[in-house]
Amino acid sequence: MHLEWNKLKTPGYLEIGLAVILIITMAGIGGWKRHQSVVIAKEAEMIHKVEVENQNAKEKQESKTKKSEEKNEDDSVQETTANGQYPIMGESPVTVEQLVSYFKSAGVAYPTEELKKGGADSIETFATMYCEEAAAEGVRPEVAFVQTMKETGWLQFGGDVSVEQFNFAGLGTTGGGVPGNAYPDVRTGIRAQIQHLKAYASTEPLNQACVDERYEYVLKGCAPYVEWLGQRENPAGTGWATAEKYGYSIVSMIGKM
Known part of the structure; x- marks a missing residue:
């Protein structure tokens, strides 16, 4: 009787163990996915930040170039009427x-x-x-x-x-x-x-x-x-x-x- 009871109960422990392992595994996968989402979001944010900085730098350079060209035109006019x-x-x-x-x-x-x-x-x-x-x-x-x-x-x-x-x-x-x-x-x-x-x-x-x-x-x-x-x-x-x-x-x- 004792042996028969053990035989009956053993599969139950296995099922519980497998369930626990499955739960832990799924939790790990979910955490990894959440971690990856955070990483991707941060990378996207960083890329956007770099793009904005590059655009600002480009606009600043264009503005600087335009002012320089306007200054050269002014200098040319002043040179034409020197003194x-x-x-x-x-x-x-x-x-x-x-x-x-x-x-x-x-x-x-x-x-x-x-x-x-x-x-x-x-x-x-x-x-x-x-x-x-x-x-x-x-x-x-x-x-x-x-x-x-x-x-x-x-x-x-x-x-x-x-x-x-x-x-x-x-x-x-x-x-x-x-x-x-x-x-x-x-x-x-x-x-x-x-x-x-x-x-x-x-x-x-x-x-x-x-x-x-x-x-x-x-x-x-x-x-x-x-x-x-x-x-x-x-x-x-x-x-x-x-x-x-x-x-x-x-x-x-x-x-x-």
Whole structure:
């Protein structure tokens, strides 16, 4: 009887033991899963934090770059008007299109028939030559172009110099009917004007062969600023023209451009 009872009870203990083991195992698995969920959540939180920090750093850098670019633009403008004056020499942001638009704003006709004979059949070609010749000598194209508009009355001429001379800045004229210099074509006339401007503005030698007959007579570097082109305003008492505020009027015209 005693043996039979043990035989009957033994399976019960096994079942209890197995149940306990199963419970412990399941608890362990559940805990591991909860642990893994916590780890994954923390990793996700960390990744999000890094992404936010990276985005903030990127935005900060972009803001810094933008401010730097704006500062450079401001510095460029300040450099253009160094010491409150407008330099004749230097790089310029002015484009051919701006020169063309400026001429057209005057509402006058381009002398196509006359200037076509000299190689400039349109205002676009004319303005392009100014930009090219100015770049060759390091002169700001707007300075020479606007001076031409002033000297020729927006290419209408009518003074001592005739359009056929291709003399766009009154080189060699002294008034009283003296016609001044004449050039074989439009480009040569433009080149002579720009070389004459460089003679006033810089002590550097010319980069192209000299076509300005009066280049040697200029005191080199005596007028680095447009405002000093007028003899009355030039500290050395020399300049391009005797008219009062001559250079200042050119700067005013450039400002309107």
